[in-house]
Amino acid sequence: VALELAQEVIVELTRAPQHPTEKAVPLSELRNGETAMVVGLSGGRHFVARALSLGCTPGTRVKVVRNAGGGPLVVELRDTHLGLGRGEAGKIWVRRNMSAS
Amino acid sequence: MTTVTTGIKTLTVALAGSPNTGKSTVFNRLTGLSQHVGNWPGKTVEQKTGTCRHGDIVLSLVDLPGSYSFSANSLEEEIARDYVAREALDVLVVVVDAASLERNLYLVREALELGGPLVVALNMMDVAASEGLRVDAEALEAALGVPVVPMTASRGMGVSDLLVAVEAVAADGATPLSSRPSPGARAEGLLEELGEMLPADLDLGYPRRWALLKLLEGDAALAAAFREALPEAVWQRVEAFLRQHDDAVLDIVGVRYEWAAEVSSRVLRRPQRRRVLLGEWIDHVVTHPLGGILTFVAMLFGIYWLMFTVAAPAQGWLDKQVIRANDARIESALEGSPHWLVSLLTDGVLNGAGLVLTFAPILVILFVTLALLEDVGYMARAALVMDRFMQLIGLRGRSFLPLFIGWGCNVPAILGARIVDSPGARLTTIMVAPLMPCAARMVVLALFTGAFFSGMTAILVSWSMVTLNLAVLAVVALLLTRFVFSAEERSFVMELPRYHVPNLGTVLLAAWQRLLMFVKLAGTVIVAMSLVVWVLSTFPAGEIEDSVMGMIGRGLEPLGGLVGLDWQMIVGLLTSFVAKEQTVATLGVILGVGGENGEALKPMLTEIMVPAAAIAFLALQMLFIPCVATVGAIWKETRSWRWTGFSIGYMLFISFTVALLIYQTARLFGLGV
Numbered sequence: 001v002a003l004e005l006a007q008e009v010i011v012e013l014t015r016a017p018q019h020p021t022e023k024a025v026p027l028s029e030l031r032n033g034e035t036a037m038v039v040g041l042s043g044g045r046h047f048v049a050r051a052l053s054l055g056c057t058p059g060t061r062v063k064v065v066r067n068a069g070g071g072p073l074v075v076e077l078r079d080t081h082l083g084l085g086r087g088e089a090g091k092i093w094v095r096r097n098m099s100a101s
Numbered sequence: 102m103t104t105v106t107t108g109i110k111t112l113t114v115a116l117a118g119s120p121n122t123g124k125s126t127v128f129n130r131l132t133g134l135s136q137h138v139g140n141w142p143g144k145t146v147e148q149k150t151g152t153c154r155h156g157d158i159v160l161s162l163v164d165l166p167g168s169y170s171f172s173a174n175s176l177e178e179e180i181a182r183d184y185v186a187r188e189a190l191d192v193l194v195v196v197v198d199a200a201s202l203e204r205n206l207y208l209v210r211e212a213l214e215l216g217g218p219l220v221v222a223l224n225m226m227d228v229a230a231s232e233g234l235r236v237d238a239e240a241l242e243a244a245l246g247v248p249v250v251p252m253t254a255s256r257g258m259g260v261s262d263l264l265v266a267v268e269a270v271a272a273d274g275a276t277p278l279s280s281r282p283s284p285g286a287r288a289e290g291l292l293e294e295l296g297e298m299l300p301a302d303l304d305l306g307y308p309r310r311w312a313l314l315k316l317l318e319g320d321a322a323l324a325a326a327f328r329e330a331l332p333e334a335v336w337q338r339v340e341a342f343l344r345q346h347d348d349a350v351l352d353i354v355g356v357r358y359e360w361a362a363e364v365s366s367r368v369l370r371r372p373q374r375r376r377v378l379l380g381e382w383i384d385h386v387v388t389h390p391l392g393g394i395l396t397f398v399a400m401l402f403g404i405y406w407l408m409f410t411v412a413a414p415a416q417g418w419l420d421k422q423v424i425r426a427n428d429a430r431i432e433s434a435l436e437g438s439p440h441w442l443v444s445l446l447t448d449g450v451l452n453g454a455g456l457v458l459t460f461a462p463i464l465v466i467l468f469v470t471l472a473l474l475e476d477v478g479y480m481a482r483a484a485l486v487m488d489r490f491m492q493l494i495g496l497r498g499r500s501f502l503p504l505f506i507g508w509g510c511n512v513p514a515i516l517g518a519r520i521v522d523s524p525g526a527r528l529t530t531i532m533v534a535p536l537m538p539c540a541a542r543m544v545v546l547a548l549f550t551g552a553f554f555s556g557m558t559a560i561l562v563s564w565s566m567v568t569l570n571l572a573v574l575a576v577v578a579l580l581l582t583r584f585v586f587s588a589e590e591r592s593f594v595m596e597l598p599r600y601h602v603p604n605l606g607t608v609l610l611a612a613w614q615r616l617l618m619f620v621k622l623a624g625t626v627i628v629a630m631s632l633v634v635w636v637l638s639t640f641p642a643g644e645i646e647d648s649v650m651g652m653i654g655r656g657l658e659p660l661g662g663l664v665g666l667d668w669q670m671i672v673g674l675l676t677s678f679v680a681k682e683q684t685v686a687t688l689g690v691i692l693g694v695g696g697e698n699g700e701a702l703k704p705m706l707t708e709i710m711v712p713a714a715a716i717a718f719l720a721l722q723m724l725f726i727p728c729v730a731t732v733g734a735i736w737k738e739t740r741s742w743r744w745t746g747f748s749i750g751y752m753l754f755i756s757f758t759v760a761l762l763i764y765q766t767a768r769l770f771g772l773g774v
Contacts, residue, residue: 041351045319046174046523047592052354053170054596055204059355068390071489072498074597078203078362081384083485085497085593 025096028073028089030064036094037061038077043091054082056092111159112271113188117181117212118196119205120167121478121598123224125149126607127196127254127263128164138614141166141180145519145738149614155264169204169596171211172315173322175522186215186307191271194263196222199229199236199251200599202369206361209245215311216281218270219247222263227253228599233372240368246280255604284314285356291317291346298339305330316343318350380600384482388597393486400474400483401505407466408509415462424455444639452679453631453729457624460512460730464619467506467513468612471520476603480520481595488593494575495582497523497593500530504574507537511727515734516619525586529578531738532748535727536574538567541681545722548685552703553715562716566723573724573755623733630729634679645690650675664721664760665714665774674721680728713767713774717760724756 024039038060041048055078056062065081066074073089075082084092118124129136132151141148149164165184166177173179185193195212197205212219223238242249248266252259283289295313305312305326315323316339324343328336386392428447435443474480480502488498499521507514514534521527538546546566550559582591638650645651654661654672661671669691676687685702692709694701710718726749727735736745767773 044590044592045321046590047594049172049319049350050174050592050594052350053172053174053207054594055207055358056594057355057358058351060358065384066388071390072485072593074384074388074485078201078358080201080204081597083388083481083488083593083595083597085488085492088592088594 023095024093026090027062027064027075027084027092027094028067028086030067030094030096032064032067034096035061035063036096038092039095040093041091042093043088047088047091051088051092055080056082062092062094109157109159111161112191112267113163114160114192114194114267114271115163115165115184115188115190116194116196117165117168117185117208118222119169119198119208119596121596121601122167122196122198122205123254123604124167124196125164125611126604127194127222127224127252127260128162129607129610130254130257130260131160131263132162136610136614138618140618143740144176144180145740146176146180147519147615153264155268158268160264160267168208170208171215172318172320176524177522179322185212185217186311190217192218192220192267194220194222194267196224198225199223200225200232200234202229202234202236203358203361203365206364207357210282210357210360213245213247213282214284214314215308218273220263220266220270221245221247221249222252222254222259223249224252224254224259226251226258227256228601232378235370237368237370241364244364244367255602282360283356284353287352288314288317288349288356291349295339295342298335298342299331300335303330314353317346318353319343319347378599380478383600384597387479387482388485390486393482397483397486400479404466404470404506405509407470408463412462412466416459419459419462420455423458424451427451440643441639444643445635448639449632449635450628452635453628454624457620457627457730460510460619461616463510464513464516464616465612467517468615469608471502471517472608472611473603475520476601476608478598478600481597484520484593484595485597494578495591496521496526496529496578497591498595500526503530504534504537507534507539509540511535511537511539511731512623512734515731515738516615518738523589523591525582525589526591528739528744529581529586531735532581532744532751533574533578535731535735535748535752536570536577536724538570538723539681541728542723544682545677545684546719548702549706549715549719552706553712562719566719569720569759570723573759577751577755619734619737623730623737626733626736627729630732631679634676634729638676645672645676645687660757664717664757664764665711665768666718666721667709669709670714670718674718674725677722677725678729680730681722684722711774713764713772716767716773717764720763721756721760724752724759726752726756 027036030036038056038058040058041051041056060077062075062077064073065076070086072086073084075084075089116124116128128149128151131153135153136149136151139148140146146166151162151164153160153162163184165181168175168178168181170178171182171185173182193212195209197209209221221241223236223241226236229236236251238249238251248270250259250263250266252263254260284292292310292313295317299313303309307323312323316327327339331339387396428451431446431451432443435446471480474483483502484498486498487501491497491501500518503514503517503520506517511534514537515531518527518530518534521530546563550562554562636649637653638645638648640649642648650672651668654668654675657671658668661667669688672691673684673688677684688706689702692702692705694705706715732745732749735748736742739745
């Protein structure tokens with residue numbers, strides 16, 4: 001149920017072109033070195049605003065630098081590194097295998 | 102073009118920029134030592150101002166708090182953007198990190214939308230070059246339509262060019278409205294609709310269009326301002342409209358970043374093959390789940406080592422050479438005057454001032470190391486590594502470092518809590534920091550455990566007491582974050598800046614300024630409260646036994662009886678308010694062995710208390726109200742007597758309750774009585 005709710009938020013927030021074969025997954029599910037494209041953000045206002053102002057907008061290419069499977073993540077986007085709590089990374093929705101147009 | 106002026110002309114200039122762009126270094130280069138450091142009115146955020154003379158022109162400069170955007174995502178950003186949007190600036194300088202151009206252009210774009218006179222300081226050109234990045238400043242200038250000055254402020258390069266550009270822009274005035282970038286078609290439409298809902302003469306002191314755009318972005322601080330100013334019915338319509346379009350922020354921010362990416366791709370040339378940077382190798386270790394914790398532990402060990410090998414001897418030296426020497430000087434100068442007068446000046450005033458002074462070495466170490474770690478770029482990594490653990494008590498990674506420093510001394514812990522970015526988490530950190538068992542309390546702990554227990558039992562008792570403090574800290578932090586600041590969203594999204602060679606000048610200057618602030622603000626409170634304690638323990642008889650303090654101790658004896666303590670112990674506890682280790686000296690005086698002799702005190706203590714009462718006393722002492730210096734620091738950082746009072750009140754309550762539980766349980770089972 002919780003996941004469905006999150007999906008609802010994301011559907012509303014999504015601005016990236018739809019891709020029929022790939023489902024959106026939370027950023028926290030990506031492994032070290034994987035790249036993906038941000039398609040939406042869910043979560044509280046403060047988190048969304050902070051993430052956006054740091055450049056994590058829909059359409060942005062993001063690379064996971066470190067995901068230890070537990071604890072925080074390090075990601076790279078727009079030539080900068082961001083540290084994210086695991087919970088926060090779970091609220092950033094991405095699609096794999098999408099090359100930036 | 103330029104107006105010919107006679108005499109000296111003053112220009113008001115503000116420096117904005119993201120953290121880690123070298124903004125402070127630019128500011129220091131411009132102002133030199135003509136800086137004034139204070140707080141922003143009513144806020145506990147540092148405000149730095151200064152002047153810079155250049156020919157006939159004097160620049161009056163303000164260094165705005167570091168901000169990634171002009172949205173109020175943090176207190177720093179709110180202050181910076183309020184200043185930029187409301188003040189009539191002659192020029193706004195946005196400092197930009199050339200090595201991280203795309204992300205940094207976001208703030209430039211926001212400044213362009215505001216439309217005031219603007220200069221972009223393209224700083225850290227050396228870092229960009231070392232990474233093989235080439236930024237074409239002229240192309241950037243053409244793309245932005247405002248002057249762009251390439252700089253390497255750490256080496257003083259570009260400073261005079263910046264001054265020339267600032268003066269030229271000041272002479273030209275604001276950018277015409279037509280050239281301001283558009284927030285995009287959808288936002289334009291929404292802006293128009295929103296504008297029609299509001300009275301045309303509504304003036305909140307911000308540019309109207311800008312304020313409406315921020316409202317659409319979901320800015321909480323501006324929403325509160327509008328709510329205040331509008332009739333209830335109008336606000337409800339506006340709020341419904343904003344909720345309906347709460348995804349507009351994605352478009353607005355998206356358009357800005359698209360622009361930033363586009364401009365950056367035009368003016369930035371990347372190396373053919375991307376180099377693996379040294380910082381990435383370092384990060385491999387420093388953000389590793391295990392390696393990160395080991396690095397952090399090593400860093401903390403380093404800070405402690407400095408505190409004990411450098412700060413502690415310096416404290417001793419200051420105490421002996423400055424405080425005691427002046428004691429003697431005052432005593433000989435006032436020979437023949439009444440005893441109370443000498444005592445007032447030495448035990449009262451000088452003791453209080455000495456307390457402030459002897460804190461200086463510890464604070465210098467703290468401020469220098471914190472500023473260094475911040476400047477190098479390590480602090481964000483430390484917060485990242487500790488985040489998962491701090492979540493267990495409702496806080497986030499940034500709170501760990503200040504709390505851990507509290508192990509040495511609570512005062513720097515409270516001052517260090519400024520690095521915590523959300524107000525509720527910062528306040529929680531300040532409230533629980535006095536529960537960290539500081540070094541002074543450990544002195545008392547060691548004396549008592551040594552007097553009553555031996556071998557493993559002594560170690561076990563000491564360990565239990567420290568654990569008790571940490572457990573209470575965890576519970577109080579959880580309660581505060583769960584119930585008092587439950588509405589606050591504490592997310593952890595943080596830039597991990599590039600590693601930099603720290604700028605020693607910037608670090609030392611910052612440490613010096615913070616030390617002066619402490620002496621000025623907390624110092625006054627500490628001296629005043631030390632005087633009160635002196636009065637209470639001196640009058641009317643001159644000896645502590647028969648003083649007001651002694652009488653209070655006797656009066657509280659029935660209460661003390663509940664935890665197995667007689668009046669001497671209560672007075673000993675009460676005087677720990679001046680400084681935690683004061684307990685030992687007071688007990689020495691009252692029990693007649695002198696204030697300087699801990700060893701002689703031990704047998705006396707075992708005579709007047711049973712072991713169960715000693716443990717109850719230790720719990721009471723370890724959890725008791727913060728010392729005056731800590732109270733001064735709490736007041737300085739919260740600017741609230743209510744919160745200061747709360748911290749005293751809750752610790753008083755918890756300490757007595759825990760001591761009561763320990764003593765009464767021990768009695769019930771006949772243990773140690």
